[in-house]
Amino acid sequence: MNPRFDFHALAPELILTGVILVVLVVDLFLDEEERWRTSRLASIGLLAALIPVITLAVDGNDRVMFGGAYVVDDYALVMKGFFLVAAWVTLLISFDYIGEGDYYQGEFYFLLLTSTLGMLVIASARDLITLFVALETISLPTFVLAAWRKHDPESNEAGLKYFLIGVLSSAVMLYGMSFVFGFSGSTLLSDISTTVSADGVAPLLLVGIFMTLVGFAFKVSAVPFHFWAPDTYEGAPTPVTAFLSVASKAGGLVAMLTLVYAGFFGRPEAWQPVLWVMAAASMTLGNLVALRQTNMVRLLAYSSIAQGGFMLVPFAVAPDGSGTAATSSFEAVVIYMLIYGAMNLGAFACVIAIARRTGSAELSSYNGLIKSSPALAVTFSLFLFSLAGIPPLAGWFAKFVMFRSVLDAGTTAAVVLGVIAAINSVVAFFYYAGVSRRMILEDPAEEQEPVLVPPALNAAIALTALTTLVVGVYPQLFAKLGEFAAGVG
Amino acid sequence: MNWFDSWALTLVTFIPIVGMVVMLIIPRKEEYSIKVVALLTTVVTFGVSVAIAARFDYDAGGGLQFDVDKPWIDTISSRYHVGIDGISLPLLLLTTFITVACVIYSWNHFPKPHTPKAFLALILVLETGMVGTFIAQDLILFFVFFEIVLLPMFFMIGVWGGPNRSYASIKFFLFTMFGSAFMLLGFLAIFWQTGTFDIPELSAMAGDGIVGSTQNLIFAGLFLGFAIKVPMFPFHTWLPDAHTEAPTVGSVLLAAVLLKLGTYGFVRIALPVLPDAAIDWAPWLGLLAVIGIIYGALACLAQSDMKRLIAFSSVAHMGFVMLGIATLTDIGINAAVFGMVAHGLITGMLFFLAGSVGERYGTREMSRLGGLLTQTPRLGWILGFLAMASLGLPGLAGFWGEFPAILAAYNPLDALPLETFRSYMVIAAVGTVLAAGYLLWMLQRVAMGKVKPEFEQTDVHDINTAEWIAWSPILLFVLALGVYPDIIFGVTNDAVAQLTATAFGG
Known part of the structure; x- marks a missing residue:
């Protein structure tokens, strides 16, 4: 069979691949002090890849390729757009961090873009093999990125831990997939869906479904598969942490959405209890x-x-059948993901900005920040309160759709x-407000200089803060995207 | 003037935000311009609300006016639906009016740390939240505005408050947030049962489509949200702490407007949307209300801090408002709305006074104060006037909130147990005596007698210009509403009559 190439549908991936190669090659020919140019190339490339995503969305037709293994539908497009923008914001917050530290620059952007490419693919993947390959494309570059501060043992530990756990979870997932394939005789999710929904399935198939999901649970760091996350997050360079906690986590979640809704939906008893326990445990423990x-x-x-736990809640309660309740839980996950992306990237951008002065992320160094940098303290508080879900900041709507489902x-x-x-929302408020209280109500330990924030980082903070505020006041913006994306083919 | 009719409520809600943005652009050093912008913003907002009152059709006070219904969040069927009727209008005016007074009062005494820009910005955000809550006609819109007030008040107490501010601010926030989480669940449950968030539509249904047991459960959720805000008896513990620690203006806004958001929620949402549950719950509401009246009064008698005493008196006064609501009658609910406005003016004003006294003497301990009438006679007389108003002396505003509420308890809605409510009436009447007790006791200790030796040499100045400008209209209204209560009853009566007719069949 000759696969038909729909170049329009594949344009985002193709453009990004081109940019990745250009960044890699150009880096070879640049002098040490010219290396920063690769970052500009990368950011232009990401925006260029966004253009076909928009034209495809305007066009509106679902495009099915490679025998149903690769689908470009509204859901895939919304997620691709999200990944590209999230990666672009990550670039903005990386520029000065990477440029000023003693780091390789070209390679950093090369790896970041490669991981993003994996995300573009995972949004369209409707087949076990494609899903797996896309997930590995996301993960492998991030193993290296986590260990980017190579002279720092903590960063090395972060990378190694993340790598070992990642490989283990891949193995578990592949093993599970092999069961699923064994019973359905196909790697296509649509075929799997038929097999899974049939009466009298073998218990071993349920084990296969369970193990496949566990593999992705590592990726989204759901409890009890979370233990790599805190050490990796702390050891990795902070922009990489932002990327891991938003884009990479969303990648895993998108894969789960696709798997559950397009593949395993007909047999909720195989995945619902597992997800219920993971959601409850992640929220509470986190x-x-x-x-x-x-x-x-x-x-x-x-x-x-904990936020990952909140995102799993709509999954864990999604009823079988394709009624409004099923749609509303799907929408809830997508909307939560989009809003979480904006506010968490913003929070990390603020942490990076503040760390520029203090050089540490210890909570005590946040005391009395309002005295020296009022704008930064207020903006960071906005993100924290948004994460806590206080209206009129975007986080309230994320929580709202979750409760609605x-x-x-x-x-x-x-x-x-x-x-x-x-109950967890109230508990979470305690520590978010605690940080804000340190910044605003406590007195600083000593007289402090104002934090100098470079323009790129400032732009990232402004962009995410604006999104958080505007979406909070007019949630229809993201709700529309969620509605648009609802339903996976 | 069609343009005005469709934009007036939106303007009155969002002018404060626009003013705040303008103010944030002005550099921190230009204190005078910042204050002028803040004052102008609140004055213009008040002006718009007065224009609304002027164009309000008082013959049709029962229905929604200045109605605007535009798409907002289609995905969840929530709309930007705002409008006012006779119940909202007095509260809207109270809010915009008190905010102006607060800005004027702050003019020259910003509490420590002296940062007028941030302080005034918070007042303006608060105003948007408060006004928005009173005009929202959609449950989700109501929820969002209801929550907007939390953050500014949290920071106002936390940054500018007294020594124990950190504890008080977080307690205030957690209590309210706990309540509103359940309130939101209640709203969602209402939607799940009826398919709409629209308050007028839900009120017209009067509970049709929600079975009794479900109504009771939903009412429980709303009850938690509103009762914590009021606050009713077992949920009141955040209030004395918040009031004692809050800066003067924070206390005034808290007492004058924020507490009303809770009682208003009962009148606007809980009663008309869930009438069957309201009848089941009313005896319990009444019970908690009278416990609040007695408990608040007794707690007042045990206070040594003047501000804390006024805070506990709020618990007692809001008990009368809740008793009026619990009777589910025209008279009771009219009295409740009147009580909200009267309490807003009187107690707000008392907090101004407590703030000014505390500022002049450096203490609010009543055992150290005394002789206000000899040292600062005007301050002393105003305190006396307000104590009379607060204890419900006929001829002043406080009377018309309390007396009809007690009267309504004699003859509650037919479906309610008569004996129970008549006993509530007796208890509430005892409460008024206790109120006279603690208020006169406060007056005696603070205003009468001799100046204590430690302050004899202190140069204490009497009321200054900013205070006069901020206070005299409030005092005037306390008197005017007392002499001619129809100013408010005339506005609210139609709306209340329609509410009870639809919900409880007259």
Whole structure:
């Protein structure tokens, strides 16, 4: 069979691949002090890749390729757009961090873009092999990126830990996939869906589904598969941490969405209880441990574990069948992901900006920040309160759609999970507000210089802050995207 | 003037935000321009609300006016629906009016740390949240505005508050947030049952489509959200701490407007949307209300800090408002709305006074104060006037909030247990005696007697210009509403009559 090439549909991936190669080659011919130019190339490349995403969305036709293994539909396009923008913001917050430190520059951007390419592919993948290859394309560059501060043993530890856990989870996932393939005789999700929904499936198939999901659970650092995250987040360069906690996590979540909704949806008993436990455990453990952190990056690491738990809630309560409740839970995950991306990237951008003065992410160094840098302290507080879900900041709407999916489902299990989520929102407020209180209410230890924020970082903070505010006041912007993306083919 | 009719409410809500943005652009050093911009913003906002009141059709006070219904979040069927009726209008005016007074009062005494820009910006954000809550006609819109007030008040207490501010601010925030989480769940449940967030539409349904047991559960959620805000008896513990630590203006806004968001929520949402549950819950609401009246009064008698005493008196006064609401009658709910406005003016003003006294003497301990009437006679007389108003002396505003509420408890809605409410009436009447007790006791200790030796040599100046400008209109209104209560009853009556007719069949 001759695969038909739809160049328009593949344009984002093709453009990004081209840019990756150009960045790699150009870097070879640049002098040491000219290396920063690669970063500009990379950022232009990401924006260029965004153009075909938009034209495809305007065109509106679903495009199916490679025998159904690769689909460009509305859902894929929304996620591709999200990944490209998230990667672009990550570039903005990396420029000065990478440029000023003693780091390789060209390679950094090369690896970041490669990982982004994997995300573009994973949004379209509708087949186990494609999903796996895309996931590895996302992961492999990030193993190296986590260890980027190569003279720092903590960074090495971060990379190694992440690598070992990543490889282990891939192995578990592949093993599970092999079961699923063995029973359905196909790697296509549409075929798997038919097999899974049929009556009287073998218990071993359920084990296969379980193991496949566990593999992705590592990726989204859901409890109890989270233990790599805090150490890796703390040791890795902070822009990489931002990337891991937003884009890479969303990559895993998108894969889970596709797998569950396009593949395993007909057999909720295979995945729903697992996801329920993971959601409840991630929220509770993430929040409780975050309460006790003294390092800002570790705090955000645990907060992102907890936020991941909130994102799993709509999955865990999604009812079978294709009624409105199923759509609303799908929408909820997508909307939560988009909003979380904006506010978490913003929070990390602020952490990086503040660390420029203090050189540390210890919470005590945040005391009295308002005295020296009022704007930064207020903006960071905005992100924190948004993460806590206080209106009129975008986070409230994310929490809102999550609770709505719980009530739409209406089962006892769903309501119990909803109550756990409600209690956790209040607990989470404690540590988010705690940081804000340090910045605004406490007195600084000594007289402090104002934080000097470079323009690129400033742009990243302004962009994410604006998104957080505008979406909070007019949530329809993202709600529309969620609605647009609802349903995976 | 069609343009005005469709934009007036949006203007009155968002002018403060525009003013805040302008103010943020002005550099921190230009204190005078910052203050002028803030003052202008609040004055213009007040002006717009007065224009609304002027164009309000008082013969049709029962229905929504200045109605605007535009798409907002289609995905969840929530709309930007704003409008006012006779119940919202007095509260809207109260809010914009008190905010102007607060800005004028702050003019020359910003609490430490002296940062007018941030302080005034927070007042303006607060104003948007407060006004928005009173005009919202969509549950989600209501929720968002209801929550907007949290952050500015949190920071106002936390940054500019007293020595124990950190504890007080977080306690205030956690209590309210806990309540509003359940309130939001209640709103979602209402939507899940009826398919709409629109308050007028839901009120017109009067609970049709939601079975009794579900109504009771949803009411429980709303109850938690609103009762914590009011605050009703077992949920009141955040209030004395917040008031004691808050800066003067924060206390004034908290007492004058923020507490009303809770009672307003009962009147606007809980009663008309869930009438069957309201009837089941009313005896319990009444019980908690009278416990609040007695408990608040007794707690007042045990206070040594003047501001804390006024804070506990709020618990008692809001008890009368809740008792009026719990009777589910025309008279009771009218009295409740009147009580909200009267309490807003009187207690807000008392907090101004407590702030000024504390600022002059450096303490609010009543055992150290005394002889206000000899040292600063005007301050002393105003305190006396307000104590009379607060204890419900006929002829002043406080009377018309309390007396009809007690009267309504004699004859509650037919579906309610008569004996129970008549006993509540007796208890509430005892509460008024206790109120006279603690207010006169406060007056005696603070205003009468001799100046304590430690302050004899202190040069204490009487009321200054900013205080006069901020206070005299409030005092005037306390008197005017007392002499001619129809200013408010005339506005609210139609709306309340329609509410009870739709919800409880007259």
